[in-house]
Amino acid sequence: MADVRDATDAFLDEHPDAEASLREVLTIDDRQDAWAFEDIPMDSGTFGELVSRNIAESTEDGYELADPAAVQAALEGDAIQEGADESKSNFSVAVDGVWRRVEWRVVGALLGALALVVAFRLFSLPAVFRGGDVVLTANDPYYYRYLVEGLLKRTAGPFDLRALSDLQFAVLKGEPLLVVTLWWIASLLGGGTHTAGLVLAWYPVVAAVLTGGVVYVVGTRLFADRRVGLASVVMLAAIPVHGFRTSLGFADHHAFDMLWLSLVLLGLVIVSTDRNDGWLRRREAWLGSLVLGFAVAGQTLAWDNSPILLAVIGLFVAVRVLADVSATRSPLRENLPLLAGLGVASVLTVFVHESFGWHTDQVAFAPALLLAGAVGVVGLATIVARFGGSYRVLGGVELVGAVVGWLAMQALFPEYVHRAVERVQWLVNVGGIAETVSLVGGEFEIAVIYLFGLLFFLGAPYVVWLGWRGGTNYRPAWLAVSGMGAYFFILSLIQIRFAGALAVPTAIASGLGFVHLAAVVDVTRRPAVFKDGGGITGAIRVPSAQTAGYLVVLFLLVGGLSFVQTPIKTSQLTYGPEQYHAADWMADDAADRDLAYPQNYVLSQWGHNRMYNYFVNGHSLSYGFAKGTYISFLNSTAGQAWYESLRDRVGYIVTTTGASIEREGSMWVRLHEHFGSGYDDVAGLSHYRAVWISDDNSLKVFSVVPGATIVGNATQSNVVLRTTVEVSGVTFEYQRQVPVTNGTFSVTVPYPGTYTVAGETVSVSETAVQNGTQI
Numbered sequence: 001m002a003d004v005r006d007a008t009d010a011f012l013d014e015h016p017d018a019e020a021s022l023r024e025v026l027t028i029d030d031r032q033d034a035w036a037f038e039d040i041p042m043d044s045g046t047f048g049e050l051v052s053r054n055i056a057e058s059t060e061d062g063y064e065l066a067d068p069a070a071v072q073a074a075l076e077g078d079a080i081q082e083g084a085d086e087s088k089s090n091f092s093v094a095v096d097g098v099w100r101r102v103e104w105r106v107v108g109a110l111l112g113a114l115a116l117v118v119a120f121r122l123f124s125l126p127a128v129f130r131g132g133d134v135v136l137t138a139n140d141p142y143y144y145r146y147l148v149e150g151l152l153k154r155t156a157g158p159f160d161l162r163a164l165s166d167l168q169f170a171v172l173k174g175e176p177l178l179v180v181t182l183w184w185i186a187s188l189l190g191g192g193t194h195t196a197g198l199v200l201a202w203y204p205v206v207a208a209v210l211t212g213g214v215v216y217v218v219g220t221r222l223f224a225d226r227r228v229g230l231a232s233v234v235m236l237a238a239i240p241v242h243g244f245r246t247s248l249g250f251a252d253h254h255a256f257d258m259l260w261l262s263l264v265l266l267g268l269v270i271v272s273t274d275r276n277d278g279w280l281r282r283r284e285a286w287l288g289s290l291v292l293g294f295a296v297a298g299q300t301l302a303w304d305n306s307p308i309l310l311a312v313i314g315l316f317v318a319v320r321v322l323a324d325v326s327a328t329r330s331p332l333r334e335n336l337p338l339l340a341g342l343g344v345a346s347v348l349t350v351f352v353h354e355s356f357g358w359h360t361d362q363v364a365f366a367p368a369l370l371l372a373g374a375v376g377v378v379g380l381a382t383i384v385a386r387f388g389g390s391y392r393v394l395g396g397v398e399l400v401g402a403v404v405g406w407l408a409m410q411a412l413f414p415e416y417v418h419r420a421v422e423r424v425q426w427l428v429n430v431g432g433i434a435e436t437v438s439l440v441g442g443e444f445e446i447a448v449i450y451l452f453g454l455l456f457f458l459g460a461p462y463v464v465w466l467g468w469r470g471g472t473n474y475r476p477a478w479l480a481v482s483g484m485g486a487y488f489f490i491l492s493l494i495q496i497r498f499a500g501a502l503a504v505p506t507a508i509a510s511g512l513g514f515v516h517l518a519a520v521v522d523v524t525r526r527p528a529v530f531k532d533g534g535g536i537t538g539a540i541r542v543p544s545a546q547t548a549g550y551l552v553v554l555f556l557l558v559g560g561l562s563f564v565q566t567p568i569k570t571s572q573l574t575y576g577p578e579q580y581h582a583a584d585w586m587a588d589d590a591a592d593r594d595l596a597y598p599q600n601y602v603l604s605q606w607g608h609n610r611m612y613n614y615f616v617n618g619h620s621l622s623y624g625f626a627k628g629t630y631i632s633f634l635n636s637t638a639g640q641a642w643y644e645s646l647r648d649r650v651g652y653i654v655t656t657t658g659a660s661i662e663r664e665g666s667m668w669v670r671l672h673e674h675f676g677s678g679y680d681d682v683a684g685l686s687h688y689r690a691v692w693i694s695d696d697n698s699l700k701v702f703s704v705v706p707g708a709t710i711v712g713n714a715t716q717s718n719v720v721l722r723t724t725v726e727v728s729g730v731t732f733e734y735q736r737q738v739p740v741t742n743g744t745f746s747v748t749v750p751y752p753g754t755y756t757v758a759g760e761t762v763s764v765s766e767t768a769v770q771n772g773t774q775i
Helices: 003-015 017-030 044-051 067-079 090-101 104-119 141-154 177-190 195-224 226-238 240-245 252-273 283-302 306-326 329-355 366-386 391-412 414-429 447-452 456-474 476-494 494-518 544-571 577-592 606-617 626-634 637-647 669-672 765-772
Strands: 056-059 063-064 651-657 688-693 701-702 708-713 718-727 730-739 744-749 753-757 759-762
Touching: 003 017, 003 067, 017 063, 017 067, 017 252, 017 701, 044 063, 044 104, 044 447, 044 494, 044 701, 063 718, 067 240, 067 606, 090 226, 104 226, 141 177, 141 195, 141 606, 177 195, 177 252, 177 283, 195 226, 195 240, 195 252, 195 476, 195 494, 226 240, 226 456, 226 494, 226 544, 240 252, 240 494, 252 306, 252 329, 252 494, 283 366, 306 329, 306 366, 306 476, 329 366, 366 391, 391 414, 447 456, 447 544, 456 476, 456 544, 456 718, 476 494, 476 765, 494 544, 577 606, 577 688, 577 744, 606 626, 626 669, 637 669, 651 669, 669 701, 688 718, 708 753, 708 759, 718 744, 718 765, 730 744
Parallel strands: none
Antiparallel strands: 056 063, 651 701, 688 701, 708 744, 718 730, 718 753, 753 759
16 A cells, blocks of 8 residues: 555645546546546546556556555545654544545635526615615515514524414415524524515525535536536526526525425435445435435425425336336335435424424325335335336336325325315416416416526436436436426426426536537537446536637527526516605605504505515515405596595505506596596596605505595586695696585595685695595
């Protein structure tokens, strides 16, 4: 060992830049009995040095390291070096060894790729941080903001365990893990509403970075090529659907779900890696079981519709055992770590469910049901393999078993099946929101272009190729990526809400595709999986300026559309300055008038309703009332009837340009275009007062008021009452044509000011309008 060790030390002293390459050679030598020069990331001169120094030696089948342990010792430095300074502590030696093993070029490249992930998620930065406020994007994030802030007020700190069960019913059965996680981080950082806002604003970006890290590990591990791992992170950064769903301020559950899904994929990849006969003794296999169990439990507890996401594992098991039988492997032996992982997930989810009441039985027991199904499939496969059956026979048995299993479930657990089917039907059939359309049809026609750019078309062929090669060459880990891609593509054809989940396998497949495409045009080496020898490549080298330029151009060709679509899709989630200023004005007005909820409730388009109400009154739990009321109100012509309905429920009404309601006499026309004033043959409105108008007149705020009633005498059959009103610098005339009955007239007006009527002037005060005073 000493001779090889000394030779390796001398080699590293003379060629310090070759350390990363030598580590790659050591990894290749560990995984292969022999290798060829083409399999290693070294030039011929450096490789010749290895051979001439007897560090590497020739064999009948190729090359191998003469003493891998000595090479490892040299790379680890003082951790094993003979004659090392004995004054150093064991800890210092260990730290030095770890430090020397760090490949800083890889670290730098990964940090750069993750920085790109962050950059693509900061397009909303100016819209989120405004005037000391944290303005989250879209509608649903304010639901989670309300829940987190409420939990902060009810608990004493990050270690107050009451938070685990002191949740509203909708949260306990909805997204308890997400809410508790956000609460815990906000509480750990000091609590308070502003801190909660910051945590919710940044959480999607942090989740995207963590997902990027997992994607790097999966891509590198699957294809034994760091370049593919790095490219996968870059593709994830550029995929628009992942970009805007993890953008700054978009504190919905999607970012959390996609992080757990990437961890599920990582767990599947680890437990599915091909092993030698001693795999049961390898810690890696059981580490994979723990990762998978933790990930499946987290995925389950994160979202009430998680069983739909987890169903991909059942499909993977069904395909995986086909590959096992085809390769004459023992399905039971090969899938024990996977089954163990599902067992861990089952225990964790049931424990949390029984301890804290999280989720319904249908959700909490989903991992246990998945485990039972997986055990059944593996058991059937083991029996078929034991009797010499082929994978075709097993496929037929699986189909029959699926039908029998479904019938058995209906017979033994009818209530469970009924509720599960109802939940799936609700999820699939719910409409009225953008994410319920199909990926390739509906309102957006070819949404795949807007959500993935060209990266979908780059990655899709490799998803298919991975499925084919994964089955024929027995690469079960490849089946995990291919199966997940195919499964979520099918779900995305039903609803694009699942396109975010599709982004994870698409990023990995398109990362492989990008490196392969770069090799085809002679910009870089081919990925290891396309080499005849199947060796491991991917040492990170600093590219020349020309090579870097080619890579940038190639990326712009395949990912350039994302530079356009990601900011566009992100901007569609943000609130414009008019909306923010309207909310800010209403909040100040409600505070000045000391309005209590629901007298300060804001009625608006439901997609913006939670934002308005969060800033004005703090109640952003639900938009149900707005969704069921707002459009009907705008379309109606019955202003007085709606006032009677809304007077004790609504304080402000927001109208916007482009409501597509052109019905003559509708409330939208009368309010937004005429400020409640009478016009033509349409009567004016008595209880709706314009109080704020945006600079571009696109957004207007009305308050619901009792109005002041003016009573007078007149000889005519009709009198015209009018006044000039100024709101937010906009001047308009409010007028009413009032019938005279028996010489008297009566009219209720919503605006204070000086009115002219029947040749006289009448002054109406603010107090009279607010209190319904008769004048």
